[in-house]
Amino acid sequence: MIEIKHLSKKYRRGGLALNDVTLTLHEGMVGLLGPNGAGKSSLMRILATLVEPTSGEASINGIPLRKAEDIRKIIGYLPQQFQVYPQLTGSEYLDYVGAMKGMNDPKQRKREIGRLLEEVNLQDKAGKRVKTYSGGMKRRLGIAQALLGSPQVLIVDEPTAGLDPEERVRFRNLLTRFSLGRIVLLSTHIVADIESNCRQIAVLDRGRVRMSGELTELQEFGRGKVWEEVVSEEQFARLDPMSIVSTRRTENGLRCRIIGETPPAGSGAVQVRPSLEDGYLALLRSGRKEGAYSYE
Numbered sequence: 059m060i061e062i063k064h065l066s067k068k069y070r071r072g073g074l075a076l077n078d079v080t081l082t083l084h085e086g087m088v089g090l091l092g093p094n095g096a097g098k099s100s101l102m103r104i105l106a107t108l109v110e111p112t113s114g115e116a117s118i119n120g121i122p123l124r125k126a127e128d129i130r131k132i133i134g135y136l137p138q139q140f141q142v143y144p145q146l147t148g149s150e151y152l153d154y155v156g157a158m159k160g161m162n163d164p165k166q167r168k169r170e171i172g173r174l175l176e177e178v179n180l181q182d183k184a185g186k187r188v189k190t191y192s193g194g195m196k197r198r199l200g201i202a203q204a205l206l207g208s209p210q211v212l213i214v215d216e217p218t219a220g221l222d223p224e225e226r227v228r229f230r231n232l233l234t235r236f237s238l239g240r241i242v243l244l245s246t247h248i249v250a251d252i253e254s255n256c257r258q259i260a261v262l263d264r265g266r267v268r269m270s271g272e273l274t275e276l277q278e279f280g281r282g283k284v285w286e287e288v289v290s291e292e293q294f295a296r297l298d299p300m301s302i303v304s305t306r307r308t309e310n311g312l313r314c315r316i317i318g319e320t321p322p323a324g325s326g327a328v329q330v331r332p333s334l335e336d337g338y339l340a341l342l343r344s345g346r347k348e349g350a351y352s353y354e
């Protein structure tokens with residue numbers, strides 16, 4: 059279990075990246091969802107003991123963050139910007155990381171590295187230097203190093219960025235399997251990344267927790283606020299662009315999906331069931347309108 063209590067982070071140059079964050083995260087896949095600049099990476103860096111919070115506290119499986127060495131023994135972390143020594147081959151790099159993580163038996167290390175390289179589909183590239191890898195391959199190597207040693211808690215910051223659609227699916231499945239009996243905390247701003255496999259989600263926006271709970275709870279924020287309407291191109295031009303979440307061309311015009319407290323004025327819009335993404339967007343918008351929070 060990850061317990062986060064009243065955690066705040068203020069960078070020397072910048073606003074409040076995290077503002078009184080309190081969260082309890084349980085076993086399984088946990089999605090940390092939020093727009094750019096919400097504070098997701100800041101929270102993950104704090105949990106990975108790379109950055110200290112300005113105030114508040116947190117513990118992972120009962121170990122407080124100040125015991126950084128003990129925390130690092132039980133977590134795997136994939137940062138958003140993952141850097142590797144370019145001269146090493148993929149397997150050399152993983153061997154080095156394994157040794158650093160305290161995997162002292164070279165044979166066992168080799169076995170696990172071989173298995174992981176297969177899991178992330180890099181087995182054919184294992185002997186090539188990392189400098190020859192594409193962005194997506196480096197990302198997959200990053201995922202493998204985070205999984206090395208089967209950590210109890212895995213913290214992955216936007217892990218699917220730069221992966222092609224096939225790899226994205228493969229990777230989601232890999233994480234879901236890995237999350238059995240463990241905590242996998244995954245940050246993203248893409249709802250589809252968490253839609254199929256997260257038990258719990260937390261939404262961060264501008265440093266604050268906007269909601270935490272099950273997927274259906276997020277969906278509920280869109281209830282009664284999602285409309286669909288077929289409009290001509292002229293009518294489309296008059297709609298508030300901020301309220302349109304998607305548009306599809308049909309034989310009769312443009313089918314628009316719109317979020318709003320009331321249907322677009324003078325329209326034949328019909329109310330529809332919110333998707334998870336609608337719920338997420340409705341939640342973010344309600345916060346902006348209320349002006350309920352700001353950088354302080």
Ligand SMILES: Nc1ncnc2c1ncn2[C@@H]1O[C@H](COP(=O)(O)OP(=O)(O)OP(=O)(O)O)[C@@H](O)[C@H]1O
Pocket residue numbers: 069070071072073074075092093094095096097098099100101138247
């Ligand atoms: N080292 C830093 N110094 C100053 N400000 C920072 C620093 N790192 C992050 N910030 C600021 O803190 C806020 C939160 O950033 P953070 O990277 O945690 O958000 P995020 O949700 O991960 O965003 P993204 O999805 O764009 O990666 C932003 O306003 C960002 O500009």
